[in-house]
Amino acid sequence: MSIIKVEHLCKQFKVRERPAGFWRGLGGLFSRTHHIIQAVDDVNFTLQRGDMVGYIGANGAGKSTTIKMLTGILVPTSGKIDVMGLTPYQHRRQYTRRIGVVFGQRTQLWWDLPVMDSFELLKHIYEIPERTYKQNLAFFSELLQLDCLTSMPVRTLSLGERMRCDLTAALLHNPEILYLDEPTIGLDVVAKEQVRQFLQRVNAERQVTVILTTHDLNDVEKICQRLLIIDTGRIIYDGGIDALKQRYGRTRMLIVDLARAYSKIQIENVDVIRREGNRIWLAFDRDTISASEVITRVTAHYEIQDLTISEPEIEEIVRKIYQSGMTD
Amino acid sequence: MCNPIVRYSKLYLLLAGAYVRSRLQYRLSFGFMCAAVIAGEACLIGLLGVLFTKFRTVNGWTLPDIMFLYSLGSLAFALMKIVGNQLDDFDRYVVRGDLDAVLIKPVPPLFYVLASRVELHHASRMLTSIVIFCAAFYMARIRLTIGRGLFTIITVVSGSLIMFAFMLLSATVALLTGKSGKITDILITASKEAAAFPISIYPLAVRLLLTFILPVAFVTYYPAMHLLGKDQFLGMPAYFQFGAPVAAVALLLCCYALWRIGMRHYYSTGS
Numbered sequence: 170m171s172i173i174k175v176e177h178l179c180k181q182f183k184v185r186e187r188p189a190g191f192w193r194g195l196g197g198l199f200s201r202t203h204h205i206i207q208a209v210d211d212v213n214f215t216l217q218r219g220d221m222v223g224y225i226g227a228n229g230a231g232k233s234t235t236i237k238m239l240t241g242i243l244v245p246t247s248g249k250i251d252v253m254g255l256t257p258y259q260h261r262r263q264y265t266r267r268i269g270v271v272f273g274q275r276t277q278l279w280w281d282l283p284v285m286d287s288f289e290l291l292k293h294i295y296e297i298p299e300r301t302y303k304q305n306l307a308f309f310s311e312l313l314q315l316d317c318l319t320s321m322p323v324r325t326l327s328l329g330e331r332m333r334c335d336l337t338a339a340l341l342h343n344p345e346i347l348y349l350d351e352p353t354i355g356l357d358v359v360a361k362e363q364v365r366q367f368l369q370r371v372n373a374e375r376q377v378t379v380i381l382t383t384h385d386l387n388d389v390e391k392i393c394q395r396l397l398i399i400d401t402g403r404i405i406y407d408g409g410i411d412a413l414k415q416r417y418g419r420t421r422m423l424i425v426d427l428a429r430a431y432s433k434i435q436i437e438n439v440d441v442i443r444r445e446g447n448r449i450w451l452a453f454d455r456d457t458i459s460a461s462e463v464i465t466r467v468t469a470h471y472e473i474q475d476l477t478i479s480e481p482e483i484e485e486i487v488r489k490i491y492q493s494g495m496t497d
Numbered sequence: 498m499c500n501p502i503v504r505y506s507k508l509y510l511l512l513a514g515a516y517v518r519s520r521l522q523y524r525l526s527f528g529f530m531c532a533a534v535i536a537g538e539a540c541l542i543g544l545l546g547v548l549f550t551k552f553r554t555v556n557g558w559t560l561p562d563i564m565f566l567y568s569l570g571s572l573a574f575a576l577m578k579i580v581g582n583q584l585d586d587f588d589r590y591v592v593r594g595d596l597d598a599v600l601i602k603p604v605p606p607l608f609y610v611l612a613s614r615v616e617l618h619h620a621s622r623m624l625t626s627i628v629i630f631c632a633a634f635y636m637a638r639i640r641l642t643i644g645r646g647l648f649t650i651i652t653v654v655s656g657s658l659i660m661f662a663f664m665l666l667s668a669t670v671a672l673l674t675g676k677s678g679k680i681t682d683i684l685i686t687a688s689k690e691a692a693a694f695p696i697s698i699y700p701l702a703v704r705l706l707l708t709f710i711l712p713v714a715f716v717t718y719y720p721a722m723h724l725l726g727k728d729q730f731l732g733m734p735a736y737f738q739f740g741a742p743v744a745a746v747a748l749l750l751c752c753y754a755l756w757r758i759g760m761r762h763y764y765s766t767g768s
Contacts, residue, residue, distance in 0.1 A: 242600045243762060265603045276599050282517035293511050294602055296504070322522070 172378050173216040178248035180209040180234050192428040208234040210402035219381045221372045223389030226399035227491060232382040236350050240270050245418055269339035273351035276335055278323045278474040284334045285319040295342035309337040329360030365392050400491055418487045423451040423463055428472040436466050509519045512612035530618035538625040543749055561636035562725055568630035570692030570717045575626045581661040583610050587668035591675050638760040655741035656716035662752040663688055672759035692717045697729055715744040743764025
């Protein structure tokens, strides 16, 4: 059953050219000089209940704008968003009771108060029944080890601790959908992993549909079944991660440490894409030439010390898609 | 789930309480703010006193009359500051994207913004205003009756609603443009100053502006006609002395409608 249905979604921003200075600035309020930025351009997708989807794109690609429209913060310029039968910005109050939102860059907890106070306030804001509240608090406390944190003022928490509390805050009212905008930004490796595992459990055990934007493709690779890539406002990829690798990840990389310096390196069907001292990076298409063949050719002409074959990193693939756009 | 009036009153107290508790984390700063507000008020009163040792009367207004006018406006201003101060730097909400966090909560955004930053140090402003008002009330030899007491309360509430509507207007400008500092200053500071003096000192154009466009005259001047028993309507109908609540409601409705439009056009800060 589809839970989110987005059709022909567009969002334009009018950017006024506002002159500097007060009086001219005041005049700028009424002037008509502006240009239009198409932040989101004809975006379509459907999500099923229980999906866990990564939404990625470069800065300014339109990720956050899409999330803001999905969460009801922004009104679309045109197009339709149907989430659980509601239109987010129209049924905002009813809708926000059923979703959870986490902004990685901004906490929604009360900065100077103990964490527990924030939870209590949210209980009243969302009118969470006492029983549900207690159960959820116990569940998340255990899962995220919040016990020693809840009495501390939010401002004294580390970024990772704060994120754990923010996740709890967003889930206390049993939302059916969880939106996360850059949930792992700025976190260390351990904290990132903790967030990922937590999201997986919440998704699996509570059937919460999760949609997250991120710059860290490891997030996506590890926990999302599906990937949406947006670039300059358009969805340029929508599908599984394996399929993406299949389709765009035919390129393998051989990293070779040469025994000595060669002035020129040339191997048929292989591209030298980078050189750093005696280390070279060779890219080849696995459909054209096999890895063992490449190694044979390299060793036949050059003296080598060490070599490694690297799997296509999703990051590499995405970078290529950004650079070239979709070819088909 | 439960009665909305109960729910929102409770929520208001909880949110306001949370903010006050946050502020009290920095007690010294809170104390300084209170002291600063009281000192500021005291200076203004001192200034007014000095002015009136030189000029005995302004258009037939004596010192107690002016003090009365001033304190009436200052009461309205203090009340508005306690309830509506959050809108003062609303452009920051817009520019920093704090409004996004408000919009994902299942409560009306204006309610949430108003409830979430109630500055208690403005209560000290209220206190000084009450003291000055009582002194002026006594010095102007107004006989206290239940009717006059009620009239005063209604006047103060209406006056604060008028000033609050200006705040809402500047917040709406912030919603649309991301900036509001100067407009807030013009509307709030100017209206507070304008309310402190009898509008009879202004030329007709300004009087009309202060009556029909920015109805500051209804915050102090026209109601003071009634309380001080004066008859200087300057060509306006005498029933304007009772016009404050009407002006307040009309202005507030207009500004709220504009706010709603502003909300719809709110474009957020992007990424």
